[in-house]
Amino acid sequence: xxxxxxxxxxxxxxxxxxxxxxxxLILVYALIVATLGSVxxxxxxxxxxxxxxxxxxxxxxxxxxxxxxxxxxxxSAAALIEKFPGVAAVTPRVWGYYYDSLIRANLTLIGLSxxxxxxxxxxxxxxxxxxxxxxxxxVAEAFGPGLGDLLVLENxxxxxxxxxxxxxxxxxxxxxxxxxxVMSDAAIRQFFSIADSLATDLAVRVRNPREIGTIAKKxxxxxxxxxxxxxxxxxxxxxxxxxxxxxxxxxxxVAALIAFCILxxxxxxxxxxEEKREIGVLKAIGWETSDILGIKFWEGxxxxxxxxxxxxxxxxxxxxxxxxxxxxxxxxxxxxLFPEFRLTxxxxxxxxxxLAVLSIVPYLVCTLVPSWKAAVTDPEQILRGE
Amino acid sequence: MMSCLRAVNVRKLYHAGRPxxxxxxxxxxxxxxxxxxxxxxxxxxxxxxxxxxxLGCMARPTSGEVFxxxxxxxxxxxxxxxRLRREHFGFVxxxxxxxxxxxxxxNVMLPLYPAGMALSKIRLRAEELLDRFELRDKKHKTIAxxxxxxQQRVAISxxxxxxxxxxxxxxPTAHLDQELAGRLxxxxxxxxxxxxxxxxxxxDPSVINAGLIDRQVLLRHGQLETGER
Numbered sequence: 001x002x003x004x005x006x007x008x009x010x011x012x013x014x015x016x017x018x019x020x021x022x023x024x025l026i027l028v029y030a031l032i033v034a035t036l037g038s039v040x041x042x043x044x045x046x047x048x049x050x051x052x053x054x055x056x057x058x059x060x061x062x063x064x065x066x067x068x069x070x071x072x073x074x075x076s077a078a079a080l081i082e083k084f085p086g087v088a089a090v091t092p093r094v095w096g097y098y099y100d101s102l103i104r105a106n107l108t109l110i111g112l113s114x115x116x117x118x119x120x121x122x123x124x125x126x127x128x129x130x131x132x133x134x135x136x137x138x139v140a141e142a143f144g145p146g147l148g149d150l151l152v153l154e155n156x157x158x159x160x161x162x163x164x165x166x167x168x169x170x171x172x173x174x175x176x177x178x179x180x181x182v183m184s185d186a187a188i189r190q191f192f193s194i195a196d197s198l199a200t201d202l203a204v205r206v207r208n209p210r211e212i213g214t215i216a217k218k219x220x221x222x223x224x225x226x227x228x229x230x231x232x233x234x235x236x237x238x239x240x241x242x243x244x245x246x247x248x249x250x251x252x253x254v255a256a257l258i259a260f261c262i263l264x265x266x267x268x269x270x271x272x273x274e275e276k277r278e279i280g281v282l283k284a285i286g287w288e289t290s291d292i293l294g295i296k297f298w299e300g301x302x303x304x305x306x307x308x309x310x311x312x313x314x315x316x317x318x319x320x321x322x323x324x325x326x327x328x329x330x331x332x333x334x335x336x337l338f339p340e341f342r343l344t345x346x347x348x349x350x351x352x353x354x355l356a357v358l359s360i361v362p363y364l365v366c367t368l369v370p371s372w373k374a375a376v377t378d379p380e381q382i383l384r385g386e
Numbered sequence: 387m388m389s390c391l392r393a394v395n396v397r398k399l400y401h402a403g404r405p406x407x408x409x410x411x412x413x414x415x416x417x418x419x420x421x422x423x424x425x426x427x428x429x430x431x432x433x434x435x436x437x438x439x440x441l442g443c444m445a446r447p448t449s450g451e452v453f454x455x456x457x458x459x460x461x462x463x464x465x466x467x468x469r470l471r472r473e474h475f476g477f478v479x480x481x482x483x484x485x486x487x488x489x490x491x492x493n494v495m496l497p498l499y500p501a502g503m504a505l506s507k508i509r510l511r512a513e514e515l516l517d518r519f520e521l522r523d524k525k526h527k528t529i530a531x532x533x534x535x536x537q538q539r540v541a542i543s544x545x546x547x548x549x550x551x552x553x554x555x556x557x558p559t560a561h562l563d564q565e566l567a568g569r570l571x572x573x574x575x576x577x578x579x580x581x582x583x584x585x586x587x588x589x590d591p592s593v594i595n596a597g598l599i600d601r602q603v604l605l606r607h608g609q610l611e612t613g614e615r
Contacts, residue, residue, distance in 0.1 A: 002502045002503065003501075006500065006502075006505055009499075013492060017488065278485055281479075281484075283468065284471065284479070285545075286475075286497050286500070286501075286548070287468060287472075287499075288465045288468040288500065289464060289468070291499075378439075378445045378464075379445075380436075380439040380444045380445040
């Protein structure tokens, strides 16, 4: 048991001897791990946000399509869909996007009756009158008002619209509520000038999940100008979108990792004369090949694990504390228009394990193989510099 | 007297089978008795260092046999040879071959790191040797901070830490002035008195003719010229 302890002690001393070289190596290595880790953390967190936001979403959302674009839906269509067997409820929803030129952000304004998602209020209560609203944290931070203050917007008629803030949202997903302003249906209709006979879309609740596809087909058949979107389709779209974007970034990052491995291999295979001499000296004074490999293994492990941990911590800080400023434009796409939001810290441990294996194992191989080649030759040859 | 080391008809080829093949030793036989101090003499390129390497289990002969005591060791696997080097031999190399950046103490401790001894015991033994060679106050210095003579005493301390039966020194006075060479020979005489077998490769007359030398083995062009009994 004493032998590995001695070898580890020697390794740590050896690392310290060339501290500047090893520090530079660890920094470059950690930077690559941090890049890969940031992509993985951000993708996982965004997928989580998307999944959480869809948990309470209706099974089918029906939109009206005119000239290939989303248009307002007649509320009367709800009565027709409600008659389909298996449909539990149909709710006309009124909502819309509001771009505020002051804060240069998009807000989502939604009517209370159409809000199916489970939203916990951090403070206060939901709006009860047309002059009240509840807002997400991002909106509160962007505009600055708090509970009881007025939220001042400009409606579709370019007139000032004031709403007393009665509640602040808290939700597991920051993405879900961050840009949200919830008002009464009447207030939304008035704000966007939506007639009572129209709705933004229809939320359809289905009793049996296996019936969703059939009901969607029926809606499409009976309402030719409609586009039913199932919850699974939205989920799939998110998955595809984030997988594609993260895949692109990962491809670039993996290329960087491979370049690093080649560099490490090149450096390691070309053990410099001093390192070869040291191996020769150690062998000449009685160290076995396994002892040399032992110290090289410890050395590689200390460097790679340190770099991996530093890289993962840096990735965590980058994504969950700083909001991934280096990657957000690529991964979040149009959603950069949202008020700034903080991602919920979610880690996929399997991905982390893969990242650990992909970064630590190649480095260990790069370290061990050339050392093994140097260590199996007669020490006399190494000392002669052959 | 019992033989300690023996080479029988050893031949050593470098780059065997290649156009630059070199025969460093050819059919050399030599016996070193326990407690004997033998100097391998001869001009540069005569095969002194190669013979030291073979007798010190640092290289394997291309043909012939090497014996440590009565055991043939020339064909042993590398990890057995490494253990023999650690337990039976102490080496003082021509360029000292100390590890720069490590402290004097760490350099002396080096051979025993893989021996499985507690570090505290190894450290204690190293400090005793540094005391003996008047290097105690230098133990935390790096090798680059030492003079040539001090570096050599560190190399001798390192060679002795595992209490070997045989001390092998390759051109030990090559980088020393006359005074330091004299001190080195005095140290070797002390070790001889303790019963160590000492094998020195040198072409320095002050070593070859030193009083402690029991016998001289002369090599020329990889062949034994005189000295084998």
